Amino acid sequence: TTTGIVGSAAAGSASAETLADVPAREPGADLGALSARSTYVQIGRIPEAGPGRRNVDPADAINSKAPLQKLVGAITPSDLHYERSHSGAPDLDPSKHRLLVHGMVRKQLVFSVEDLKAMPAISRMAFLECTGNGWENWKKADGNLTVQNTHGLVSTSEWTGVPLKFILGLVEKETAATWMLAEGGDAAGVARSIPLTPEIVDEAIIAYGQNGEPIRPAHGFPIRLILPGMEGNLNIKWLRRLKFGDQPWMTRWETARYTQLLANGKARQFQLRMETNSVITQPSGTMQIRPGYNRISGLAWSGHGRIARVEISTDGAKTWQDAQLNLPALPKAQTRFQMDWIWDGRPTKIVSRSTDDKGNVQPDRDSFIATMGTNALFHYNAQQTWSIDQAGGVQNVLS
Amino acid sequence: TTTGIVGSAAAGSASAETLADVPAREPGADLGALSARSTYVQIGRIPEAGPGRRNVDPADAINSKAPLQKLVGAITPSDLHYERSHSGAPDLDPSKHRLLVHGMVRKQLVFSVEDLKAMPAISRMAFLECTGNGWENWKKADGNLTVQNTHGLVSTSEWTGVPLKFILGLVEKETAATWMLAEGGDAAGVARSIPLTPEIVDEAIIAYGQNGEPIRPAHGFPIRLILPGMEGNLNIKWLRRLKFGDQPWMTRWETARYTQLLANGKARQFQLRMETNSVITQPSGTMQIRPGYNRISGLAWSGHGRIARVEISTDGAKTWQDAQLNLPALPKAQTRFQMDWIWDGRPTKIVSRSTDDKGNVQPDRDSFIATMGTNALFHYNAQQTWSIDQAGGVQNVLS
Amino acid sequence: SDFGRPATPDEIALWDIDVRPDGKGLPRGSGTVARGKQIFAENCAACHGDNGVGGIKDRLAGGQGTLASATPVKTVGSFWPYATTLFDYIHRAMPYQAPGSLSVDDTYAVAAYILSLNGILPAEGQLDNHSLPDIRMPNRDGFIPEPEFSGSRK
Amino acid sequence: SDFGRPATPDEIALWDIDVRPDGKGLPRGSGTVARGKQIFAENCAACHGDNGVGGIKDRLAGGQGTLASATPVKTVGSFWPYATTLFDYIHRAMPYQAPGSLSVDDTYAVAAYILSLNGILPAEGQLDNHSLPDIRMPNRDGFIPEPEFSGSRK
Numbered sequence A, B: 001t002t003t004g005i006v007g008s009a010a011a012g013s014a015s016a017e018t019l020a021d022v023p024a025r026e027p028g029a030d031l032g033a034l035s036a037r038s039t040y041v042q043i044g045r046i047p048e049a050g051p052g053r054r055n056v057d058p059a060d061a062i063n064s065k066a067p068l069q070k071l072v073g074a075i076t077p078s079d080l081h082y083e084r085s086h087s088g089a090p091d092l093d094p095s096k097h098r099l100l101v102h103g104m105v106r107k108q109l110v111f112s113v114e115d116l117k118a119m120p121a122i123s124r125m126a127f128l129e130c131t132g133n134g135w136e137n138w139k140k141a142d143g144n145l146t147v148q149n150t151h152g153l154v155s156t157s158e159w160t161g162v163p164l165k166f167i168l169g170l171v172e173k174e175t176a177a178t179w180m181l182a183e184g185g186d187a188a189g190v191a192r193s194i195p196l197t198p199e200i201v202d203e204a205i206i207a208y209g210q211n212g213e214p215i216r217p218a219h220g221f222p223i224r225l226i227l228p229g230m231e232g233n234l235n236i237k238w239l240r241r242l243k244f245g246d247q248p249w250m251t252r253w254e255t256a257r258y259t260q261l262l263a264n265g266k267a268r269q270f271q272l273r274m275e276t277n278s279v280i281t282q283p284s285g286t287m288q289i290r291p292g293y294n295r296i297s298g299l300a301w302s303g304h305g306r307i308a309r310v311e312i313s314t315d316g317a318k319t320w321q322d323a324q325l326n327l328p329a330l331p332k333a334q335t336r337f338q339m340d341w342i343w344d345g346r347p348t349k350i351v352s353r354s355t356d357d358k359g360n361v362q363p364d365r366d367s368f369i370a371t372m373g374t375n376a377l378f379h380y381n382a383q384q385t386w387s388i389d390q391a392g393g394v395q396n397v398l399s
Numbered sequence C, D: 001s002d003f004g005r006p007a008t009p010d011e012i013a014l015w016d017i018d019v020r021p022d023g024k025g026l027p028r029g030s031g032t033v034a035r036g037k038q039i040f041a042e043n044c045a046a047c048h049g050d051n052g053v054g055g056i057k058d059r060l061a062g063g064q065g066t067l068a069s070a071t072p073v074k075t076v077g078s079f080w081p082y083a084t085t086l087f088d089y090i091h092r093a094m095p096y097q098a099p100g101s102l103s104v105d106d107t108y109a110v111a112a113y114i115l116s117l118n119g120i121l122p123a124e125g126q127l128d129n130h131s132l133p134d135i136r137m138p139n140r141d142g143f144i145p146e147p148e149f150s151g152s153r154k
């Protein structure tokens, strides 16, 4: 167990009794090309293979979860951004990579990565969230899960690239083209049909930059699609083809996968938007808190827009108080929230609930399950409850 | 030379003739704890020893410059953030690190890193800039410099930590205390006197997080001071002491260093604010452009506040056009700007000029030198001019 | 334009692998269930098990009638709405370690075999670019399109 | 309070190394230029050169009268406004590889020696916590405080 109120990557607890015990100042490492992490910081993602399949051989991992309990602020460092790859992460040679844009367009064009980097660009903060985020808690809540296990498939970056709109202008998309197939250069050739709503046309980016630097191979180097607010797997990595058409292609990833099976056996399809969500990251699962002052902190996000409000309950969803938001809250980006709390030492439960600027409120688990059943597998955004026992131990519970 | 319009970290130029030459899709690397950079990306800082002393032994380096020509957006990845260290970068044990707060306060207190992480926190984007940024161009302009050489001592991060104001409340600072000494735990024990203006009291942060993760040793792990908009070396790294008093201590770093020698032999002292600045990063020194369409892109920042406007001249500062700003432009953070440009193939010069929301305009070099002389060494914020020769070669020039 | 270059029909054809429910995009070709059984044993069974069940990777057959239960089993037979998706997916992504290594005819054959494992084609059945889009999958009507994103849908 | 713990006077004294222009913070002690010459040769000359000039690191003497020229030479003697800063800096930061290794008396001595190299103290001079703040450095009036940040200045 780590210390809840610290919720940090820094190891251990304070061990210098007086200032006399603090090590003497001494010269440090030479300056170099890159600043390495401290050797005192243990921080990393956890590769997993699906709900409940956690300590797997890396070769069997299908995703790798971000250490939310060790992160602060809103940005996720690029090397800690969650990963979901369907056939590993290829390191493509950018000089040989191409983007083919064809189908219902007047000009079928091939772009090199250099072509794209020469175009007008835009940068924006946006979260990406795997459609499967939260999937550990559909049916039961394992008490020994961390927030990395329950919610580690969401991250926030500054993405830079070419507005899709600029490409649409170059290829002269036909008006009748209402769908776009985006396909990756990975072995799986992951492909998704994307409805060309005004919002998607306005906000989609063909990105080559993440947090200032070239996107890393695990996240789509040299280029990927970014569709702010939409489910992670729509944001096609290693993008190499955009095809325009007038109906969806019904690829495996929008039929067999990433559809939500309801209790009646029917499945919701093209539920593309990531819903209003939040989670308390400090304190969270497997941490330990002490009676007295505790700072509660966490992350909220919504595929609809900006986070407008986060409420916290420290009595198991009976009463709620407004948390303080770290401003500015940017649209479709994670927003950090916090609240002071004096724990009286009695067992209780803590929960967060977010509301976005369109008025969407994150549902409690019971109403959520009443709508979605327990087999949907994707798009879980019910409120996350952490129970706190008499000894201050924090545990994952359903509600 | 690299290709100007690309301005990217991706190697080489396009080398697949047709789509048939693009390598076949194949399975990639296993998912892991960290996402590595592409092996096709060469990106790193350059350690240097002072104006004109560039290819030095790492042991002699006093700073390391960020690769602005390879960065996009506004955020600098933490491992590429510029570094200025006076005695190397110590990797301090956070469990043994302490912050002593004393002097003119009612309660002299010692805080552990855990104490600080448990307090209410704030996150904000802010640039840091070494006081010496730009110092290559005081007296002459070497034609073979990149923008990394001329302007690589500025970077932008999301910083997370405790508002100084919260600490002031805990220690009950005396009203008469108008200055604060901040001291580092590095071998040099770098120490600066900080005037407690309302702005500084409101905005100062005792930070432990950079871009979501623990600050790295080169940047002050486990804690550093962040004073948005103020000169880099005030933002004391490895912070271990804050002492309150009623006058400045006149440390070596605010007398012998980081004062600006004017032409008349007098030196400006406590010129703490980093001024309104900007630089074109694409195309920039040593790049190569082609006639026709070129995108001009760069970064602007001001210690006064928000960037309100950036103008670009493509005719050597004769006429100016408004560049497009990437919004939202955040206060005291770098803002990306861009402009389309059709180069007619004739030799010319390109320049950028920023204006902040307080109305401060980045000065042209002549008026700047008229005020500051050529011996000031620090606080260079004159407009940066790049000349373009007939062959499209981009070179550093004075104006 | 300053950006990109025109794509030639030949190179587009190389990459244009997608297949729609109406059969658009299907390459000319055909394969029998019998041939597919052989292909499957050689190229697929190691991961998906004999008969597409009990392998170390995704189960490909069975599960019909389980979708509304507490433990739904989603397979090609029980869940997939379109047979065209099966061709598209195998063609682009399988076998896992060497996608694209099967010929078009062998891809029809192995798709036919997986459909037969699910009782959708008979053991002596076959599949080609004409018959494939006509197959009506058992769960064809099992999906509720999201209203927000169905406006542009035909 | 929930945060931190009171600092004891003893431990504050260990860390409280800063020195102000008025001498506040100077520890009791003294040293002669002669002793300082010896200390310097043993601990400093390798980097700063014999007599504080011509070393691989910062030059410590000379340069007076150059500040308004095209090639100003900024040293302790030509540029530094306060002698207290010299004690403070050597005490906290020098010798570079082992700051804090000199005794207080030796620090006074080596500061005295550097001042003598700059003609500010005579060869037979000495320095202690009383005399140090009284030294008037040649460039004492060479600084123009920034108006914005001088309001709180005494």
Ligand code: HEC
Binding pocket: A086, A087, A188, A252, A256, A257, C039, C040, C043, C044, C045, C046, C047, C048, C057, C058, C059, C060, C074, C075, C076, C086, C089, C090, C094, C095, C096, C097, C102, C110
């Ligand atoms: C080396 C292992 C391996 C081999 C060999 C292999 N597959 Fe797969 N198959 C997988 C994996 C892993 C997945 C799941 C991939 C994913 O979810 O992205 C999969 C998924 C599938 C699916 C989709 C299942 C679903 O419900 O979504 C089909 C259909 C399929 N394979 C058919 C085949 C066929 C046909 C062959 C042989 C021609 C084959 N596979 C060979 C590993 C393999």
Ligand code: HEC
Binding pocket: B086, B087, B188, B252, B256, B257, D039, D040, D043, D044, D045, D046, D047, D048, D057, D058, D059, D060, D074, D075, D076, D086, D089, D090, D094, D095, D096, D097, D102, D110
């Ligand atoms: C191993 C090399 C080394 C040794 C030994 C060394 N110094 Fe230094 N000294 C430096 C360096 C490097 C700097 C500049 C540090 C910086 O700029 O942060 C410096 C700076 C100084 C300065 C400030 C110069 C200025 O104008 O800012 C003084 C004064 C000084 N040293 C005195 C001493 C004394 C006294 C000793 C011996 C007791 C000593 N040094 C031993 C390397 C050394």
Ligand SMILES: [Ca+2]
Binding pocket: A027, A028, A029, A030, B088
């Ligand atoms: Ca060293």
Ligand SMILES: [Ca+2]
Binding pocket: A084, A129, A130, A131, A132, A231, A232, A233, A234
């Ligand atoms: Ca995903």
Ligand SMILES: [Ca+2]
Binding pocket: A088, B027, B028, B029, B030
């Ligand atoms: Ca592999």
Ligand SMILES: [Ca+2]
Binding pocket: B084, B129, B130, B131, B231, B232, B233, B234
């Ligand atoms: Ca600095």
Ligand SMILES: [Ca+2]
Binding pocket: C016, C017, C018, C024, C025, C026, C027
């Ligand atoms: Ca086709």
Ligand SMILES: [Ca+2]
Binding pocket: D016, D017, D018, D024, D025, D026, D027
């Ligand atoms: Ca003292």
Ligand SMILES: [Co+2]
Binding pocket: A084, A130, A131, A132, A133, A232, A233
């Ligand atoms: Co997913």
Ligand SMILES: [Co+2]
Binding pocket: B084, B130, B131, B132, B133, B232, B233
């Ligand atoms: Co500096």
